[in-house]
Amino acid sequence: MERPEELAREMPSASIERLPTYLRALGDLAARGVVGTSSTELADLAGVRPAQLRKDLSYLGSLGTRGVGYDVVRLRDQVGAALGDAQELRVAIVGVGNLGHALANYSGLVARGFTVAALLDASAAVVGQTVAGLVVEDVAGLHGIVQARGVSIVVIAVPGDRAQEVCDAVVAAGVREILSFAPCALQVPPGVELRSVDVGSELQILAFHSRVRQER
Amino acid sequence: MERPEELAREMPSASIERLPTYLRALGDLAARGVVGTSSTELADLAGVRPAQLRKDLSYLGSLGTRGVGYDVVRLRDQVGAALGDAQELRVAIVGVGNLGHALANYSGLVARGFTVAALLDASAAVVGQTVAGLVVEDVAGLHGIVQARGVSIVVIAVPGDRAQEVCDAVVAAGVREILSFAPCALQVPPGVELRSVDVGSELQILAFHSRVRQER
DNA sequence: CGATGTGAAAATTTTCACAGCT
DNA sequence: AGCTGTGAAAATTTTCACATCG
Numbered sequence: 014m015e016r017p018e019e020l021a022r023e024m025p026s027a028s029i030e031r032l033p034t035y036l037r038a039l040g041d042l043a044a045r046g047v048v049g050t051s052s053t054e055l056a057d058l059a060g061v062r063p064a065q066l067r068k069d070l071s072y073l074g075s076l077g078t079r080g081v082g083y084d085v086v087r088l089r090d091q092v093g094a095a096l097g098d099a100q101e102l103r104v105a106i107v108g109v110g111n112l113g114h115a116l117a118n119y120s121g122l123v124a125r126g127f128t129v130a131a132l133l134d135a136s137a138a139v140v141g142q143t144v145a146g147l148v149v150e151d152v153a154g155l156h157g158i159v160q161a162r163g164v165s166i167v168v169i170a171v172p173g174d175r176a177q178e179v180c181d182a183v184v185a186a187g188v189r190e191i192l193s194f195a196p197c198a199l200q201v202p203p204g205v206e207l208r209s210v211d212v213g214s215e216l217q218i219l220a221f222h223s224r225v226r227q228e229r
Numbered sequence: 230m231e232r233p234e235e236l237a238r239e240m241p242s243a244s245i246e247r248l249p250t251y252l253r254a255l256g257d258l259a260a261r262g263v264v265g266t267s268s269t270e271l272a273d274l275a276g277v278r279p280a281q282l283r284k285d286l287s288y289l290g291s292l293g294t295r296g297v298g299y300d301v302v303r304l305r306d307q308v309g310a311a312l313g314d315a316q317e318l319r320v321a322i323v324g325v326g327n328l329g330h331a332l333a334n335y336s337g338l339v340a341r342g343f344t345v346a347a348l349l350d351a352s353a354a355v356v357g358q359t360v361a362g363l364v365v366e367d368v369a370g371l372h373g374i375v376q377a378r379g380v381s382i383v384v385i386a387v388p389g390d391r392a393q394e395v396c397d398a399v400v401a402a403g404v405r406e407i408l409s410f411a412p413c414a415l416q417v418p419p420g421v422e423l424r425s426v427d428v429g430s431e432l433q434i435l436a437f438h439s440r441v442r443q444e445r
Numbered sequence: 446c447g448a449t450g451t452g453a454a455a456a457t458t459t460t461c462a463c464a465g466c467t
Numbered sequence: 468a469g470c471t472g473t474g475a476a477a478a479t480t481t482t483c484a485c486a487t488c489g
Contacts, residue, residue, distance in 0.1 A: 025479075025480070026479095027479080027480060027481085028480090029434060029437050029438075030430075030434055032433070032434075032437065033427070033429065033430035033433040033434065034414055034430065036433070037412060037413055037414075037430075038414070041413075051448065051449090052448075052449070053448085058414065059414050060414040060415075060416070062481080062482070063448095064481080064482060064483070064484090065480090065481065065482075067448090067449065067450065067451085068450080068451075068480095068481080068482090070449095070450090071449090071450055071451070075449080075450070076449095077448075077449050077450080078448085078449075078488090078489060079447080079448060079449040079450075079487065079488045079489055080446070080447045080448050080449075080487095080488070080489050081447085081448065081449085081489070082447095082448065082449080083448095083449090095437060095440070096433045096434075096436055096437050096440075097433070097436035097437060097439060097440040100436065100439075100440065102432075102436055102439065104432065111330070111331035111334045111335065112331045112335070114327065114331065115327035115328045115330065115331040116428065118327045119327065119328070119428065121412055121428065121429040122428070122429065122432065124429070125429045125432065125433060127432055127436075165439055166432060166435050166436070166439070168432075189438075189439065189442065190435035190436075190438060190439050191435075192428075192431050192432060192435060196253060196337055197253055197257075198250055198253075198254070198274065198275050198276040199276075200276070206435055206438045206439075208431050208434060208435060210426055210428070210431060211249070212332065212335065212337065212338070212408075212426070213249065213337040213338065213340070213341045214246075214249035214250065214253075215408050215424050215426060216318075216320065216338065216341065216343055216382060216384075216408060217248070217249040217252070217312045217313070217341060218245060218246055218248075218249065218312075218424060219382050219406035219407075219408060219422055219424060220312055220313035220316065220318055220343075220382070220406075221245050221248065221311060221312050221313060222245075222405075222406060222422045223313060223316075223318065223381055223382070223405065223406050223422075224311070224312075224313040224316065226405065241457075241458070242457095243457080243458060243459085244458090267470070267471090268470075268471070269470090278459080278460070279470095280459080280460060280461070280462090281458090281459065281460075283470090283471060283472060283473085284458095284459080284460090284472080284473075286471095286472090287471085287472055287473070291471080291472070292471095293470080293471050293472080294466085294467065294470085294471075295465065295466040295467055295469080295470060295471045295472075296465095296466065296467045296468075296469050296470050296471075297466095297467065297469085297470065297471085298469095298470065298471080299471090
């Protein structure tokens, strides 16, 4: 409470991962002109329990008013600040295939305050093309581009058999935050934050539940 | 051990979520012609600790040989079976925008044994077009298509403001496994398994770590 | 009074360390 | 001898329940 930054540093990762959901719910409430809310309402919108929402928010400080609830706009701004809202972080996308294409055109990135600063690919067939208003550049120039444009997050959208080498190059370029869509486990040194999204795995997890269901 | 199905039913969700990673690592080993492996090697490939891998696999039964290790092909088939490998589950994709397009063309789905059985959209501009060898159909026909083609998993790739209504229709059509790419929390009745992937949230989580890093 | 913020309890997940097989 | 399989311990996460304060 005395030092919010210290507390935020100790926020459990499980809580951190729910913040974006809360931020979105708060944005929706604000857009609807709702002024005040409660942990019950907000938790409902986010699909969690009220106590969990309160505990999660408590790591960011004392953001509500006892006996009253939360001010929607104020809370939105505070959660947004925790998520680096006003930072205008620059993102580079490596791999401009089907998925890279879709990501480059995804309005959600800009809507959440990110700037797509570069599109990179290894294939001569793609380099030079204009996608989402950006000219695709050669991945060989990764290091220089990251440095020159202040890229802080890189999205890896290349085939699995290229992902580790691209990942290594990204780390070597000094990037500390990586989001990978490659369907394989990537090795990163300590201090680098890697998150992975794999559509195939998600479907397989659903398939597991489907199979268990059938067995009964 | 006496009743593997019962055990599988009790597998912790945290363990279930790691099975696809193990399966992929095993597939890679098999492709390289490796015959036997150990929990240490496999855990390394999957990015987890050996004890965790052994505990995870133990929920499926006693799959290795003490003092020796695991047979790669055998273990791959057993983990694959747990994930419904041979089931040839049918998937329908609702929303054929940028993302839906990319998903329809994603070779990883077929590679992991899924069949894309239908592409659906609400927009007249898209319905009737051929994407990835399939004609896009009107989402109004969802219920009939799901029933007629035995669709067991639906992927929701529509804009956030349409996601809940589509989700409700999908549930009403009898689907029990849903993967959503919508950037919002969806409400589903108990018994329906919903998984959510939100690229914006993933980036915001990375942004949180980036901000904490800068503060130090 | 009423909803937040939070210690404490419960549940889940991870890690340890070694018994048990081959 | 060596690696798996697994109870037990440790760590993390969730939930409870209530003191707290506007």
